[in-house]
Every structure is written in C-alpha cells, then in structure tokens.
Amino acid sequence: MTAASASVTFGPDVPDADRVRLAYPLDADVCVIGAGLAGLSVALEAARLGASVVVLEGRHVGWNASGNQLGTVMPGYGLPLADLIARVGLEDAREMWALSQQGAEAVRERATGDGIADLALSDGALEVSNVDVGERLIARLQMLNEDFDTEAEGWQIERVRDALKTRRYFHGVHYPKAFQIDGRNYLMGLAALAKQAGVRIFEDTPALSLDAAGIMKRVVTPAAKLRAQHVVLAGNVHLGSPAQRLSDTLLPVWRYGGITEPLGERLEAIAFQGSVSDSDGVDHFRIVEGDRLMWSSPETTWATQPARFARNITSRIRTVFPQLGKLDVTETFGGAVGQTVHGMPQIGQIRPGLWVASGFGYQGLNTTAMAGVLIARGMIQRDDRSKLFAPFELVWAGGRVGRVVGYGVGVWHRQASALQCTLARYRERAVERERRREARIAAANARAGTG
Numbered sequence: 001m002t003a004a005s006a007s008v009t010f011g012p013d014v015p016d017a018d019r020v021r022l023a024y025p026l027d028a029d030v031c032v033i034g035a036g037l038a039g040l041s042v043a044l045e046a047a048r049l050g051a052s053v054v055v056l057e058g059r060h061v062g063w064n065a066s067g068n069q070l071g072t073v074m075p076g077y078g079l080p081l082a083d084l085i086a087r088v089g090l091e092d093a094r095e096m097w098a099l100s101q102q103g104a105e106a107v108r109e110r111a112t113g114d115g116i117a118d119l120a121l122s123d124g125a126l127e128v129s130n131v132d133v134g135e136r137l138i139a140r141l142q143m144l145n146e147d148f149d150t151e152a153e154g155w156q157i158e159r160v161r162d163a164l165k166t167r168r169y170f171h172g173v174h175y176p177k178a179f180q181i182d183g184r185n186y187l188m189g190l191a192a193l194a195k196q197a198g199v200r201i202f203e204d205t206p207a208l209s210l211d212a213a214g215i216m217k218r219v220v221t222p223a224a225k226l227r228a229q230h231v232v233l234a235g236n237v238h239l240g241s242p243a244q245r246l247s248d249t250l251l252p253v254w255r256y257g258g259i260t261e262p263l264g265e266r267l268e269a270i271a272f273q274g275s276v277s278d279s280d281g282v283d284h285f286r287i288v289e290g291d292r293l294m295w296s297s298p299e300t301t302w303a304t305q306p307a308r309f310a311r312n313i314t315s316r317i318r319t320v321f322p323q324l325g326k327l328d329v330t331e332t333f334g335g336a337v338g339q340t341v342h343g344m345p346q347i348g349q350i351r352p353g354l355w356v357a358s359g360f361g362y363q364g365l366n367t368t369a370m371a372g373v374l375i376a377r378g379m380i381q382r383d384d385r386s387k388l389f390a391p392f393e394l395v396w397a398g399g400r401v402g403r404v405v406g407y408g409v410g411v412w413h414r415q416a417s418a419l420q421c422t423l424a425r426y427r428e429r430a431v432e433r434e435r436r437r438e439a440r441i442a443a444a445n446a447r448a449g450t451g
C-alpha cells in the first residue's frame with residue numbers, strides 16, 4: 001500500500017505519462033464505465049468470451065475504493081443472511097450465496113491460476129462479536145454449514161481471546177476458506193489480465209454523457225465519442241452525469257485505513273494471521289508484512305484526507321489492544337464505498353444493452369468478481385442469472401442519513417402500489433440500520449476519545 005495522495009483524491013500514484021487517454025472515435029461490443037474492481041471484472045470476463053471491450057476511467061485504475069481496500073475475501077454480501085432469506089426466500093438466497101462463494105473462488109483462481117504477482121495470499125477470516133451472543137452464533141453456524149454449504153466454525157470466548165488478546169471480543173465465527181490478498185496488487189493484476197485478454201483501458205477519460213437508446217449506445221468523453229452494443233455502468237458513487245439517477249441510488253460512505261510502523265514482538269497480542277472484523281462493523285484489521293498492522297475503522301459521509309485519520313486509527317488500535325502501547329500509523333488510505341438502501345449490490349440489465357454493476361459496499365472483492373461473470377455471460381451468452389438480483393431494485397438513497405426516501409428509477413416499470421409497499425419496507429429497514437450504525441460508530445469514537 002502506498003499512502004493516498006495529498007489532495008482529496010485516492011488511489012495509487014500512477015504517473016500521468018503512463019496513462020492512455022481516448023482521443024479518437026471508437027466502436028466496441030462492450031463499453032465499461034469505471035476501472036475499479038467491478039468494471040475490470042466485467043471487462044476481463046467479457047473479453048475472455050470474445051467481445052471487444054473498452055474501459056473508460058475518469059481518473060486512473062484503482063483511484064477510489066478498489067485501490068484502497070483491505071483485501072479480505074469472504075463469501076456472502078453486506079446484507080445479513082437472515083435478511084436475504086426474508087427478502088428472497090431460502091431457495092433463491094441459497095443460489096445467491098453460492099454465487100457469492102463462486103465470486104470468492106474466482107478471485108482465488110485469478111490469484112493462483114492466472115498468477116497475479118505479489119498477492120501475499122493467506123487463509124482464514126474471523127468475525128468476532130462485540131457482545132456475548134453465543135446462542136445467536138450457534139443458529140447462524142448451523143444455517144451456514146447445513147443450508148449454505150459454507151465451512152464455518154464457532155469459536156468460544158476463550159479461543160477468541162487466545163488468538164486476540166483483548167477482552168473486547170467474545171465469540172467468533174471462523175471461515176477457514178476465506179482469505180486475504182494485497183488488495184491493490186490484485187486490482188493492478190486484474191487490469192493487466194484484462195489488457196492481456198485484449199481490453200483497451202483509457203484513463204483520464206471520464207464518460208460525460210450517455211445516450212442509451214437504440215442498438216448502439218453512444219458515450220461522450222472529453223475528446224472523442226464511443227459507440228457500443230452494451231454499456232456497463234461500473235462507476236460506483238462517482239458515476240455522475242451519464243446516469244445521475246443511478247448515482248443517486250447510492251449512499252457514499254468514505255472509509256479510511258492505515259498501516260502501523262513495524263511492531264515487532266508487541267504483535268504477540270494477535271496470534272491470528274487472517275482478517276478480523278467485528279460484528280458492529282467498526283473495526284477490520286489484519287497483520288501485514290510480518291509485524292505491521294493494517295487497520296480500518298473511521299468513516300465519514302464526506303470526502304476528506306485519509307491522513308487526518310491516522311490518530312483516530314491509532315486510538316482504535318489502542319482501545320482494542322492497549323498492550324501495544326504507543327505506536328505510529330505510517331501510511332493511510334481511503335475510498336468511498338457505495339451503499340445501497342437495501343444492502344445488496346446492483347447487478348443486472350436495466351434496459352436492453354445497459355447494465356449496472358455497483359453498490360458493492362464493504363464486500364466488493366467476491367461480489368465484483370461474481371458480477372463480472374454474471375454480466376459478461378448475460379451480455380454474450382444470454383445467461384439470465386443476474387435476474388436473481390432483480391428484487392433488489394434501484395432505490396434513491398437520499399443525500400444523508402434519515403433522508404432515505406424510496407425512489408424508483410424510471411426504467412424499472414412497476415405497479416405503483418407494489419413499488420410503494422416495497423420501498424416503504426426498504427426505507428424502514430435502511431433508516432433503522434443507519435441509525436444503529438451511526439450509534440455504534442459514535443460510541444466507538446467516544447471510546448477512542450475522538451468523538
């Protein structure tokens with residue numbers, strides 16, 4: 001990881017001179033807008049199926065969240081499994097869960113089979129509870145093991161505290177098949193694989209407008225126009241003018257992370273080598289480079305400099321592991337994730353030839369890989385499995401918490417009353433979820449003395 005740049009921009013520092021900009025008119029089978037994990041995954045899969053593919057990136061590859069994440073690859077989605085079942089029923093939930101596992105396996109396959117270099121792959125992820133909830137845990141484990149074919153083991157409090165020497169955590173769920181990789185190297189490797197497969201990636205080339213009517217869609221960029229049979233909107237929260245109403249269905253949340261100085265023997269406090277995340281969604285961390293700690297927790301609903309959060313991250317680390325003593329966070333990074341109102345990603349065709357791949361929230365590695373396969377096969381082989389995601393409609397996320405108001409995007413023609421009913425349910429749950437989340441974060445900040 002390198003530190004994010006000084007202004008409020010994110011991502012690896014790619015020299016300007018190495019970027020290729022679109023400067024001439026072009027036709028392609030597929031035009032993907034956005035070169036993050038989602039856009040590059042779709043592009044790679046579509047090119048491997050024989051399509052001619054162009055990716056337009058407004059800044060540079062990995063500029064936002066995709067180049068600034070922790071690299072934990074888990075099965076599932078941001079939406080809790082019980083909520084997924086409640087929404088789509090057990091059968092579809094199982095199919096969607098299996099797809100999310102295949103997404104994780106696709107990442108592993110690219111890491112190992114395709115040979116992306118320097119990924120530092122390591123196994124195992126641990127979800128720890130901040131409160132004593134043994135019974136709930138057992139029910140969840142049973143469901144994961146028996147109904148969802150997912151290897152997961154329950155850890156009693158003693159075992160968790162053996163692995164993580166802190167009294168803040170109680171029980172844990174260990175996913176031995178989850179894994180972690182160097183997130184940024186994976187993203188850059190994905191871009192390299194896409195190029196090898198024939199994808200043309202143009203950076204510093206924002207899509208300014210989109211005419212999605214007709215068989216050939218037209219995309220306007222600052223210096224040239226592009227025509228394509230399929231356009232994939234993978235711009236996450238920054239998509240803007242090509243599909244403003246789609247952008248408005250995402251609530252942007254900026255999350256920041258940091259890496260400590262080498263901690264040497266002090267890191268005996270953490271015997272677990274995989275990723276750890278807590279059940280409140282406040283802290284997410286793992287050991288990198290042998291004895292440094294990569295830690296992410298602070299969030300804002302506006303963009304600001306990741307470096308500002310170095311102190312906050314230090315406080316969080318010391319709150320959870322006071323025995324680490326004084327330490328320095330030497331690198332910081334951050335990016336905006338797109339949260340949907342219903343907590344599930346937006347994957348599918350929103351009108352003939354116009355596709356969306358966004359709203360991946362905090363679980364973007366497995367889900368973007370899965371979206372890449374589904375959308376590429378949908379475009380080229382008419383595979384319609386992305387329709388499984390249709391119940392999770394495009395719903396306006398509003399500008400701030402508490403203003404989450406349902407708003408159907410016009411292309412999703414629906415009976416008004418059914419839509420109103422669904423939206424009311426989404427709204428209720430989303431407001432409640434956001435309130436809980438805000439309270440947790442405020443409490444965490446207060447505990448760290450930074451609130």
Ligand SMILES: Cc1cc2nc3c(=O)[nH]c(=O)nc-3n(C[C@H](O)[C@H](O)[C@H](O)COP(=O)(O)OP(=O)(O)OC[C@H]3O[C@@H](n4cnc5c(N)ncnc54)[C@H](O)[C@@H]3O)c2cc1C
Binds near residue numbers: 034207240296366
């Ligand atoms: C601190 C942090 C830690 C995380 N940790 C994990 C983790 O451990 N595991 C995990 O699975 N997920 C994690 N995530 C979430 C994950 O990073 C995201 O879900 C994922 O990167 C989203 O990818 P994306 O391609 O949809 O969006 P982005 O990364 O935002 O990419 C979208 C791209 O589209 C471009 N773009 C936008 N509009 C236009 C336009 N009009 N024209 C051209 N280009 C445009 C943008 O410049 C951008 O580069 C983390 C996120 C953060 C911030």
